Amino acid sequence: MEKGLTHYIWTHTRPQQLWILFIVAVSMIPYFLSFDLPKQIVNGPIQGQGFEGEAARQLFMRIEFGLPFVGNVVFFPGIELNRLEMLIALSLVFLALVVVNGLFKLYINTYKGRLGERLLRRIRFELVDRVLRFPPSQFKRIKGAEISSMIKDEVEPMGGFTGDAFVAPALLGGQAATALFFIFVQNVWLGLIAGIIVAVQAVLIPRMRRRLLVLGRERQLTARELAGRVSEIVEGINTIHAYDTSNFERADIAARLGRIFKIRYDLYQWKFLVKFINNFLASVTPFLFYLIGGYLALQGRLDIGQLVAVIAAYKDLPGPLKELIDWDQARQDVQVKYNQVVEQFKVDNLIDPAVQEVSTGEVAPLAGALAVANLTLADDSGAHTVEHISVQFPRGEYAAIIGGAAAGGDTLAEAIGRSVWPESGRIALGDADLFGLPESVVGRRITYVSSDAYFFYGTLRDNLLYSLKHAPLREPEYEDAHASFRKWEITEARMAGNPDHDIESDWIDYEAAGATGPEDLFASVTAVLDSVYLTKDILELALRSSVDPLTHEELTSHIVKLRHTFRDELDKAGLSNLVVPFEPDRYNIEATVGENLLFGTAIGEQLVGRAIGRNAYFREVVGRSGLDRMLYQMGYEIAENAVELFAGLPPDHPFFQQLTFMTPDDIPMYQQLLQKLKGKDFAETTDEDKHNIIRLSFAYIEPRHRFGLLTDELMKTIVDVRLAFHEGLPESLKGAIDRYDPHSYMPSASLMDNVLFGRVSHRHADGPERVRTMVIALLSEPGLYDQVLSIGLEFNLGAGGRRLTQVQRQKLNLARALLRRSDYYIFNRPLPALDGRTQEQICRNVLTLVRDNNDKNTSIIWVLTNTTLTDLFDRVLIFDKGRLVGDGKHAELADNATFRELVS
Amino acid sequence: MLLKDEVQMLRRVPLFSGVDPTKLKLLAFTSDRVHYAAGEILFRQGDNGDAAYVILTGRADILVEAPGGQIKVAEVENNSIVGEIAILCDVSRTATVKASTNLEALRISKEHFLKLLTDFPEMTIEIMRELASRLSRTTMELTDERSRARKSD
Known part of the structure; x- marks a missing residue:
């Protein structure tokens, strides 16, 4: 890569830079015309110069040039207009110039922006390309996050600078020089004063800014190191936990942040000091103009008009000058950044690009040994x-x-x-x-x-x-x-x-895998997976994943049919009660009360988690049948049982693993709640208390918890409420619940749950293991197996x-x-x-x-x-x-x- | 069967007879209630021991693999505990246990069982007593067997 950024920019964007310089030069013509036009409007039609007399007319837009050898050539003879018409015509020209200037500005800015973005893309690509060509030993020394922070953040300002690299100094320098020249023409002494102040600014300010650059470089390095450390923490998190060194890491990060803060604060202080001096110098010049210019005027060596013109002209000087100094600052800044980055990527023994040349042809087998x-x-x-x-x-x-x-x-x-x-x-x-x-x-x-x-x-x-x-x-x-x-x-x-390789192309070399195309690749894949014993793992991943029935229509409809086969298999093996199926009009004893009540999976935010307790429709259905009172009673007894069993156990006691509906921290809360609610009727309790109590009943499974709370009557009521709930389900809640339907696939449940369509009995030892083996055997039938394996292959590795x-x-x-x-x-x-x-x-x-x-x-x-x-x-x-x-x-x-x- | 019935049954197990009923309820709650049909295996000899079983109803055979095939060494019935040796001393299962009738059992995981022993010393003593009596019984049988072998020489 080129040594200097300016050189780099010039090498890669020379024609574009020249074009934009040309456009800028052309844009100066309407720009200056629009300066001159107001004078013409005021002097001409408004003040009446050249319109003396009622019927006076003037030529508008007459274009003639005196050319050497040819003489006077009239390009456009002009139109004769009276005073009012002239006013309108000139004003329209002014409007046109405003539009033209705006369009020029738009074009120039867009062009510069595009130029910068292209260069940024080029630099970034070149850097990544270099990373791909680093010799292996290099990777033992560099940190991934530092490299990525360089490529991502540190080169970013270079793109912004690219557009201004040549245009800005030309334009601003030109403007400043014009203003200075104008002052010189008015009065040499005043011109000298302005020139000296400009020279002081041009010498002193960049000098002072040198310190800023040093600080800027430090800031860049420390920030990059911070990125490296943060990624180390992420990658080494297990080691940190294992050795209890998290506080050492905290201290290290805090120290780094402190250093970054100090650098940044120093940077601010200097920046504003430089700004102050710069502003001071800019405003001291008018002071000198007033004093010295005024003295000269008193002496009669300068007329008042000239003094006023000089001061007016000076107004145009600091603007471009300041921008020029800012530009210089930006230039040095990105130059430093560029050098820093290039240094990091300048590595000996870079792999020759020819070695990594893309080759789409078939590679012949090796000739030698x-x-x-x-x-x-x-x-x-x-x-x-x-x-x-x-x-x-x-x-x-x-x-x-x-x-x-x-x-x-x-x-x-x-x-x-x-x-x-x-x-x-x-x-x-x-x-x-x-x-x-x-x-x-x-x-x-x-x-x-x-x-x-x-x-x-x-x-x-x-x-x-x-x-x-x-x-x-x-x-x-x-x-x-x-x-x-x-x-x-x-x-x-x-x-x-x-490079313009299409990422959307098919990059897979099927021949190399012993296949002819995407259709028969799968055979090679399964053979390989079988030989390394990965197939079972992938099938289990598939069983745990959920599948969208829209994209896998064939598979999901097959799964629904498989539910029958699965039941038959269970019956054949004499294990009918190993899985209790969901049936719309029966209570499933192995599922929770909540599952039985909803008979589906809540997926919309109106019904998920705590929200269901606040849902008006749900409360209305449950309240209508008096089920809320029954569930409250049930929850109350669960709370009593849980408090009796677990009160007094330390929170880390292994027995708490069995307590599925509460955490150890909930125990004291329920202890208090029970005391508060003792002897109170359901109607007297607050909504919040009701919620906390009824919540417990939702997770209750009789064969597992065995508190003996599920009576036949309760089961019947729950099934009735379930039916009523689904029957009257308002339109707004239709999408919020994925109902258990024996004849359709449930998108929110896993593949496994869709085959089972029920709950594994808690009473069978090794029940889940046996069920899984049976399901895998079922899914291994031809045609289905490939699809299931395919689902497993979609698992994201993280x-x-x-x-x-x-x-x-x-x-x-x-x-x-x-x-x-x-x-x-x-x-x-x-x-x-x-x-x-x-x-x-x-x-x-x-x-x-x-x-x-x-x-x-x-x-x-x-x-x-x-x-x-x-x-x-x-x-x-x-x-x-x-x-x-x-x-x-x-x-x-x-x-x-x-x-x-x-x-x- | 409900938790409170299980507690009643647990109290009849000699091992737990000295333990406070509320703690037995906790034990029952934290254990899995499992069902086996006749002929099903609770665990096999050589497997890693991860749980002990309290037989609530039904009977099971204790079988040991021998060069000539399986030998039935004992039979257990309700209110007895099996599988505790493997989780006490971290060895693999020393025998296979097979249900001979329909069988209901409480499966107490290793972690919970060990926790119980540290929480309730009376249980530990009961276990020791049980193990000691088994040891003396086996020693006796061994002595008998040896003397019989010597006689036949």
């Missing part, structure tokens, strides 16, 4: 992790690497995976150097997986297919409106030096994939690598979080899958965590202390000392 020659790798401190290793990995060979922790095998794999660069020696692929080959070759034909799995914010599907998105392979087809938008996108991207467990993350990481066909697979201890047995099973599955998916030229290099699996591989390499100490077939290794040590 992977050979490591005299390779030495070093860690960040310079210690050698691998020393003088030379080894060949022929095509079609499955090699295992074993060794203790930090024995060197894992770093060798990292080097082949290009996340570590060699200190000396080389890794060759056929004849070419691995690091010189384009990423479109090594990033597609070699697949590297390590245990540290990064996932991007998005769905499971996005992350699974991420390993296939190398290039925009199929351009989408746009309709007219979209096509022109896309055209605009392309032009604009080119103007700002951005930031960095944190919504998955570590085990799931590592499985997914392996899965997305296996999804693509490669010449070399490098597995660098991909599954350390899994137990040994599962690791072993997955390893076997993976070897089979790779063998089935690829031709016989495909090689595997697997860095194993333990030695039990070495017999699955053609060749075993043993590393110890950065050196290769054994290399041979599994059977030959029994004599190797390091191997024996590892086995024992």
Whole structure:
């Protein structure tokens, strides 16, 4: 990137800058005309100059020029107008000039703004592009949040400055020079005075502002560090909690904020001091004019008219001058910011752009084999992790690497995976150097997986297919409106030096996944998920997610039909009472009183949470049948029971886990409430008290809580009220409740609940587990299975994939690598979080899958965590202390000392 | 069956006979009431122990895996507690318990059970007494078995 910002701006926007300078120059013509026009209007038609006599007329708009060699040329002969007509004509011209000036201003500002935004886009892209090309070691030193704060915030003012970079000094400088020149012409002495004051301002103020720039730079650095620290807190929150260091972090942040405050306060003080001096100098000049000019006038060396003209002219001087100084300040400010940012992004060994060139064509399989020659790798401190290793990995060979922790095998794999660069020696692929080959070759034909799995914010599907998105392979087809938008996108991207790849294209390389298109990709995906044992996890994610019946019509209607099948299955297994179904005219004993009453899920704000107690319609229905009195009675007894059971227990007692309708903090409140309400009739209680008591009854489930409060009569009343409630439901509440309907899908409930359409009995041990197994078995029928799995793939992984467990993350990481066909697979201890047995099973599955998916030229290099699996591989390499100490077939290794040590 | 009936039944369990009825009610409330049909398994030998069971009604067989197949070592019926050993000393289940009739039980989770023991020393003593008597019984059986074995030699 260019060293100076001005240089950078000039290089990238030269034609535009020249154009805008030209436009500014042209705009000066109507601008000055509009200054001259008022004089003409006043002197001409208003005061009557040239209109002496009743019928006097004048020519309007006569345009003639005296040209050399040609003589006088009349372009427009003009129209003869009388005094009033002239007034109207000139006034209209004035109006036209006002409009023209306004339009010029509009055009110039828009143009400058667009210029700035384009440059901002260019800088930002260039910076991110550089991040993508940083050598791997750079990432050990930088903090993500600092980089993003630079790209996001610190370059922002550069865009604003771009438009003014050349136009402002030209325009303002011109205006100031004109005013100064005018004063000089009136009187040399006064001109000198004005000139000296301007010179003082021009020298002194920027000098004083230098301190401002230093402070500004400090402010920028501290703010950037603050951003880095905040993101560290977010990322390290578990460590902070684990070691109780939150107050240490608080202190650190407070100290930083204090420093930032001090810098900012200093900055303000200086800023206003500079402003004061600047204003003082500007106003001291008229004082000198009055004093010296007045003295000269008294002496008779200056006439009054000149003095007044000078003072009037001086009024126009400080404005542009001040703006010019402000411009200079802004220039230095963004220059400093620019230098700061560029310095951070100036990195040696940047990856050559040609290496990352986009390639939409098919990449041919690798020609040669992977050979490591005299390779030495070093860690960040310079210690050698691998020393003088030379080894060949022929095509079609499955090699295992074993060794203790930090024995060197894992770093060798990292080097082949290009996340570590060699200190000396080389890794060759056929004849070419691995690091010189384009990423479109090594990033597609070699697949590297390590245990540290990064996932991007998005769905499971996005992350699974991420390993296939190398290039925009199929351009989408746009309709007219979209096509022109896309055209605009392309032009604009080119103007700002951005690439114009379409993010909406289909980036997925289906062939690389062994598929021909989106239709049969799913087979590859399921095969991979099965082999890493992730399918069950994804199905369970699907069961817990809710599905929109509008977008998944087929699936949801199928699910509704499945309810019957599920009941049949239960009956067949003799487990009919394992799940109690919702029936519109029966009380569901395993559901809460609230669920039974509403017979649906409240989704509108009128009925959710506390709001339902205030809903007039609901209260009216419940009150009509006297149910409110019954529920009040019930709630009162629940409160009594709960207080009797739990009063006196410390709030952290594990028994409170069972108390679903109250928190430990509620106990004292209910104790008081019970005393207050004792012996009072329902009618005498306040609304608030009623609410607090009735609320308890809503969460009551008889088989679970067993207080014996649910009588047949109460159940019947609840069912009656339920029916009445739904029958008379006013239009305004229709959307606020998702009713349990045996014949339709409930969008607000999970997939699982939709299959069950009932509640799992509390009386069966392991009930939920058994039900889940049965439902998964049901959903595994062909046709349905794919759709359900697909729902599971829509699960959002959250930031960095944190919504998955570590085990799931590592499985997914392996899965997305296996999804693509490669010449070399490098597995660098991909599954350390899994137990040994599962690791072993997955390893076997993976070897089979790779063998089935690829031709016989495909090689595997697997860095194993333990030695039990070495017999699955053609060749075993043993590393110890950065050196290769054994290399041979599994059977030959029994004599190797390091191997024996590892086995024992 | 209601909480108060459960309390009545719990009081008949020797282990809980000395515990205050209100605390028994709390225990009953915080436990899960579970139902097993004849032939269903409460827990299997070798599983991790996460709960103890108080049998309210019904009977269950205690089975131990042996080289020749399962051996029934004992039978338990109402008012007895099973599965407490695995949660007391953090070993896996030492036997399989299978319902031989329809069976109602209270499932007390490990955490709650241990909390009860620390809260009510009288319960702990009762447990100790029970375990000691079981130990002396097994020792006796072992002695008998050994002497019989010696005789047959």
